[in-house]
Amino acid sequence: MTIVTPTPVRLDLAERSYDIHVGGGLLTQAGALARPLLKLPSVFVVADETVATLHWPVLAASLEAAGIAHHLYRVPAGEGSKSFAQLEQLLSAILDTRPERSTSLLAFGGGVVGDLTGFAAAILLRGVPFIQIPTTLLSQVDSSVGGKTGINMPQGKNLVGSFHQPRLVLADIDLLTTLHHRELASGYAEVVKYGLIDDPDFFAWLEQNGSAMLNGDAQARIYAVRHSCQAKARTVAGDERESGRRALLNLGHTFGHALEAETGFSTRILHGEAVALGSLMAFDLSARLGLSPQADLERVRAHFDAVGMPTRLPAIDGGWDVDKLMAHFAHDKKVDQGRLTFILARGIGKCFVSQDVPEDKLRALLADWSAEAVQ
Numbered sequence: 001m002t003i004v005t006p007t008p009v010r011l012d013l014a015e016r017s018y019d020i021h022v023g024g025g026l027l028t029q030a031g032a033l034a035r036p037l038l039k040l041p042s043v044f045v046v047a048d049e050t051v052a053t054l055h056w057p058v059l060a061a062s063l064e065a066a067g068i069a070h071h072l073y074r075v076p077a078g079e080g081s082k083s084f085a086q087l088e089q090l091l092s093a094i095l096d097t098r099p100e101r102s103t104s105l106l107a108f109g110g111g112v113v114g115d116l117t118g119f120a121a122a123i124l125l126r127g128v129p130f131i132q133i134p135t136t137l138l139s140q141v142d143s144s145v146g147g148k149t150g151i152n153m154p155q156g157k158n159l160v161g162s163f164h165q166p167r168l169v170l171a172d173i174d175l176l177t178t179l180h181h182r183e184l185a186s187g188y189a190e191v192v193k194y195g196l197i198d199d200p201d202f203f204a205w206l207e208q209n210g211s212a213m214l215n216g217d218a219q220a221r222i223y224a225v226r227h228s229c230q231a232k233a234r235t236v237a238g239d240e241r242e243s244g245r246r247a248l249l250n251l252g253h254t255f256g257h258a259l260e261a262e263t264g265f266s267t268r269i270l271h272g273e274a275v276a277l278g279s280l281m282a283f284d285l286s287a288r289l290g291l292s293p294q295a296d297l298e299r300v301r302a303h304f305d306a307v308g309m310p311t312r313l314p315a316i317d318g319g320w321d322v323d324k325l326m327a328h329f330a331h332d333k334k335v336d337q338g339r340l341t342f343i344l345a346r347g348i349g350k351c352f353v354s355q356d357v358p359e360d361k362l363r364a365l366l367a368d369w370s371a372e373a374v375q
């Protein structure tokens, strides 16, 4: 069978290199694309339960057509599944099927299922291969690429995990048609991030095409997802373990994780919404520190407004508390020798890592954002 897809993006990591396919109709080709990479013609599929209900029959037919046996395991939707309890249940279910070291896992869902499955693959039998079929915009442009896997702990997000690269990533943009608009907009924060970090032309493209992309324009989706995967692949290839440039991908995340922690990792603020707000806070802080023009902050805010992304904190019971947000920063895994790490900007497309943020400026920023929360 001849497969016609746009040229895949390649993530170059020597013997751990892999292809990232981006396009429409990829789910029907998943079996044929995966088959050459499998030592055993069998996969253990870990699927988000919502995704399984909507899309499993197509994936199952594709695997069967390629002669790949499969076992389906459904994971409850939501961040709560990135837990030790869920990981244990999953590992136990896989072990019941008597896996071998060449047994492959296949993650079929958003970032939650991808992170959980990837971590299970990293530690099962000291490491088995896995494939990512990301089904949300966020997971297609970010979490499925680069090999960061893990779960959350009561103390914070992603605090237990491992680097474990997938063997293949299939980002089928057709899957995005069933995604709730709020989830789509949340994932868009990670798309904009690539423009804000070091690609002002991409940011300008998004200003022109972002709304069309969010409203379903397939060509715009393929372009934006592919461009994002290229950016991520380039960054990871140069710094797999985040000892340098990869840290820039955390733009908005130190703030964002604190917002998520303060709202109990609930749907009050989705991960991408927290990243969007965190990115704006980073540009605001940069402007206050005299590093970045105020006009660039306003331009980012105007774009978020134009595509319906949040630009102010939502009101929460009891209000936002600066001390609590500061305490969440202290738990961030990017704390280095006791110093907080932030990604700041000298303008759109000019981000850099900083460990020199004065505490008084940080507190003033948080106080202002808290006071302006949407009622």
Ligand SMILES: NC(=O)c1ccc[n+]([C@@H]2O[C@H](COP(=O)([O-])OP(=O)(O)OC[C@H]3O[C@@H](n4cnc5c(N)ncnc54)[C@H](O)[C@@H]3O)[C@@H](O)[C@H]2O)c1
Pocket (backbone or CB within 6 Å): 048, 049, 050, 051, 054, 077, 078, 079, 082, 109, 110, 111, 112, 113, 115, 135, 136, 137, 138, 139, 142, 143, 144, 145, 146, 147, 148, 149, 157, 158, 175, 176, 177, 178, 179, 180, 183, 186, 187, 271, 272
């Ligand atoms: N590993 C990394 O490098 C990395 C990077 C960024 C984010 N993340 C992690 O990703 C997670 C967030 O991922 P997410 O935003 O994809 O959330 P998610 O996996 O929770 O999915 C969001 C929601 O969309 C539903 N859904 C998924 N695909 C669907 C589809 N095609 N149609 C309809 N509904 C669908 C899910 O059931 C869920 O309710 C966070 O845990 C975050 O920490 C990891």
